[in-house]
Amino acid sequence: MLHKNSFDKYSKQDFKVLKNNLKIFNFDITYSKEEEALILSPFTVTTPELKRESSSILSWLDKKFPNIGKIYKEAVDNSIAGESVSCISNCRNIITGIFSEYKDDGNRSWVAGLQKVSSDTNIHNVRTPNNIHQGSANIENGEFKYPRFQVIYRLYTLVSDLGAHSTEAPKIDGKLCPEITTSHDALWCLRMTEDVLL
Structure with missing residues (x-):
């Protein structure tokens, strides 16, 4: 057997x-x-200790990163309650929080932690992590795209725009035109945030 x-x-x-x-x-x-x-x-299991179920993710976070575990529970609760903007804002805090755990002492930016754990080719040779998402990292390092780093940074941008910054919008003819954040957006952002954790 x-x-x-x-x-x-x-x-x-x-x-x-x-x-x-x-x-x-x-x-x-x-x-x-x-x-x-x-x-x-x-097929949702990527490691033996972590499954797609929110209880499994929460249990893992509570053991390794309890502060982020609290935020994740809030995100799930906010999604269930239909509080879409709050759920997505929680997702933003999860992303910045989880990667902040991996940055070096003295570094303020969560992207330094993302750079540190990223497996993109040449990413560890970039001296200023913010240059990666700004597109200026290639000035001295060639034509690398850093796709894994970029997709997580794009997720951060999405959850910022639909969550914490959802009321910021352009004005057209004197009227603000913000994005309308829906419950579908909240579930989508929560699932993608869970994918990052997985």
């Missing part, structure tokens, strides 16, 4: 290809020792 940890290790190549194809459709196959069966489940 296969042990859960050896299931993937000893699988034949064809089975691994099948698993990868199922992941495209957001499914995964795991082995349950208790049931002695293969289990088809949604």
Whole structure:
């Protein structure tokens, strides 16, 4: 009988290809020792300790980053209550908070933490992290795009614009034209924030 940890290790190549194809459709196959069966489940687990369920994410945050755990719980509660702007503002605080945990002493910017944990090519050679999202990091470092860093920074911009800065807007013919933040936006932003945590 296969042990859960050896299931993937000893699988034949064809089975691994099948698993990868199922992941495209957001499914995964795991082995349950208790049931002695293969289990088809949604592919949302990226680490053994962290699953897509909010209770699992909250438990992990409470252990590693309790202050961010409180903000995450508020985000979920605000989403449930229909408080879309508040939920999205919480998401912004989660993003800046989680990456602030990884920055060096004396550095104020959360993007320094994002730079530190990013796996983008050449990103660790950029001396000023804010230059990455401003597009000026390439002046001295070539034509690197830093795609992983940029997508998280874009998420930060989205949650800032639909959350904390949602009342800031251009004026046209004397009338403010703000974005209207919906409950769909809140759920979308919360799910993307959870993806960053996962």
